[in-house]
Amino acid sequence: MQNRMIERFSIMLNCTTMNIPFLYLGIKVGANHRKKVFWNDMIINIRKRLSKWKGRHLSFAGRVMLIKSVISTIPLYYLSIFKMPVSVGKIIRKLQREFLWGWGHEGRKIAWVRWEHICRTKEDGGLGVKDLDKFNIALLGKWKWRLGKEEPGLWKDIVLSKYESWRKLDDKKVCSHDSWWWRDIRKICGGGCKENWFDKNIRWNRGIGNKINFWDDLWLGEIPLKDKYLRLYTNSILKKAKLGDAGYWNGENWVWNLQWRREWFEWEKDTVANLMREVEGTTLLRDREDERIWNDDETKVYTVNSAYKKLNKSNGTQQENLFELFWKMKALPSAQYFAWRVIINRVATYDNLQNRGVEVGSKVCVMCHCCDETVTHLFFSCRIAARLWKMCDSWLGLYSVHHNSVEIHFLQFKHLGLSKSCNIVWRCMWVATIWSIWNKRNNIIFRNVKVDVEEMFSLAQVKTWAWITNKYPRASFSYSDWCLCPTTCLNHCDSNHNI
Numbered sequence: 015m016q017n018r019m020i021e022r023f024s025i026m027l028n029c030t031t032m033n034i035p036f037l038y039l040g041i042k043v044g045a046n047h048r049k050k051v052f053w054n055d056m057i058i059n060i061r062k063r064l065s066k067w068k069g070r071h072l073s074f075a076g077r078v079m080l081i082k083s084v085i086s087t088i089p090l091y092y093l094s095i096f097k098m099p100v101s102v103g104k105i106i107r108k109l110q111r112e113f114l115w116g117w118g119h120e121g122r123k124i125a126w127v128r129w130e131h132i133c134r135t136k137e138d139g140g141l142g143v144k145d146l147d148k149f150n151i152a153l154l155g156k157w158k159w160r161l162g163k164e165e166p167g168l169w170k171d172i173v174l175s176k177y178e179s180w181r182k183l184d185d186k187k188v189c190s191h192d193s194w195w196w197r198d199i200r201k202i203c204g205g206g207c208k209e210n211w212f213d214k215n216i217r218w219n220r221g222i223g224n225k226i227n228f229w230d231d232l233w234l235g236e237i238p239l240k241d242k243y244l245r246l247y248t249n250s251i252l253k254k255a256k257l258g259d260a261g262y263w264n265g266e267n268w269v270w271n272l273q274w275r276r277e278w279f280e281w282e283k284d285t286v287a288n289l290m291r292e293v294e295g296t297t298l299l300r301d302r303e304d305e306r307i308w309n310d311d312e313t314k315v316y317t318v319n320s321a322y323k324k325l326n327k328s329n330g331t332q333q334e335n336l337f338e339l340f341w342k343m344k345a346l347p348s349a350q351y352f353a354w355r356v357i358i359n360r361v362a363t364y365d366n367l368q369n370r371g372v373e374v375g376s377k378v379c380v381m382c383h384c385c386d387e388t389v390t391h392l393f394f395s396c397r398i399a400a401r402l403w404k405m406c407d408s409w410l411g412l413y414s415v416h417h418n419s420v421e422i423h424f425l426q427f428k429h430l431g432l433s434k435s436c437n438i439v440w441r442c443m444w445v446a447t448i449w450s451i452w453n454k455r456n457n458i459i460f461r462n463v464k465v466d467v468e469e470m471f472s473l474a475q476v477k478t479w480a481w482i483t484n485k486y487p488r489a490s491f492s493y494s495d496w497c498l499c500p501t502t503c504l505n506h507c508d509s510n511h512n513i
């Protein structure tokens with residue numbers, strides 16, 4: 015339209031003219047969210063917050079915290095309405111990764127832990143940083159849930175006036191007049207989604223049978239009947255039948271009456287009998303509506319958090335118990351994050367550096383000069399480390415044999431005479447010992463100091479005492495008490511109920 019025309023219309027209608035895209039209620043109206051430029055403000059904002067000067071002065075733990083807080087400042091309404099393009103997700107991930115690993119004293123910038131691993135929950139072995147792509151999907155999945163709910167809404171009326179039913183999202187083909195928004199939702203949690211994560215989490219409670227699809231929906235058993243009885247499904251006349259179409263009321267009794275395209279062969283009859291036995295154990299309920307429920311949440315309602323958890327669940331065999339205990343501990347964050355990296359073997363030991371293509375020269379352990387330096391050797395089987403762990407035992411009045419596997423070593427680092435919560439406090443000493451070994455190892459390499467086991471042990475004792483008395487405020491015992499009688503001090507932590 016010509017500018018002159020627009021001006022004339024605006025005078026006629028008594029309104030001002032604007033160019034698209036323009037901001038309305040914080041959303042860019044008329045802009046194409048599939049283009050990178052739409053997301054530029056968000057990227058600039060993140061880049062500014064994760065600036066270099068900030069990273070330089072923060073520990074690893076601090077950088078993790080900052081990355082987490084930056085994500086929480088991103089305008090959620092963008093992510094809950096629009097699908098972020100893959101390229102934008104990549105740029106943000108890169109900014110976060112470089113910020114996390116680009117600093118510190120490890121020389122070359124190596125991303126020691128895969129980003130997917132960082133994004134796992136803490137109990138799952140990660141650091142609980144939010145994966146923006148998956149979070150975006152979880153936010154958008156809510157639209158499909160809400161479209162299928164009874165709640166009224168003008169937005170819903172408008173959308174459904176065009177698409178009829180939320181079930182249309184499950185269509186295998188895209189229609190040329192579908193909006194980009196609809197197409198995105200369909201791709202994320204409808205017919206275009208290969209993993210089918212959304213539908214796998216939906217279950218139906220039977221009511222009058224006007225909403226549940228007999229074959230496609232999960233309403234009986236653990237998988238939809240279509241998947242369980244595929245042969246019978248292909249022979250069914252009403253493939254899209256609702257439960258209510260698959261039978262009739264005979265007085266007060268519901269009678270299932272499935273209809274087939276042909277007679278059954280003799281060898282198929284057992285399967286048909288199985289299906290009938292299964293469905294005949296159920297009936298419809300006249301006094302209530304069919305109800306769609308979200309399988310994952312206690313409330314049975316879709317929540318972004320439960321969807322995100324589902325999408326973010328790793329298939330790995332991480333020991334949940336181990337990390338749960340590990341993060342309950344309240345050691346100094348930077349030391350604790352370092353110990354986390356020891357547990358998952360992502361520390362800059364000689365072997366790990368070499369595996370990542372860094373020239374290291376000698377690989378021999380600088381503590382004992384006997385074996386090659388690996389995480390298992392340096393922190394556990396090296397004779398210096400073994401002496402330290404023994405000193406921990408005798409300090410607590412224990413005699414135990416330590417395991418060289420890091421996970422088992424951590425879990426076995428406890429005193430059976432102490433309560434569970436006291437042992438959580440005691441494991442701060444495990445972190446402090448790991449930290450002390452690493453500290454000494456670096457000082458030997460970079461400052462040419464000598465190995466001194468007594469000093470390393472004392473340092474771990476001091477650190478642990480400082481952390482405990484700081485993080486557990488009512489644990490007020492002196493350093494000399496701590497050295498003389500650690501079990502009494504630990505019990506003191508528990509008896510004060512401050513854990």
Ligand SMILES: [Zn+2]
Nearest residue numbers: 379381382396
């Ligand atoms: Zn050694």
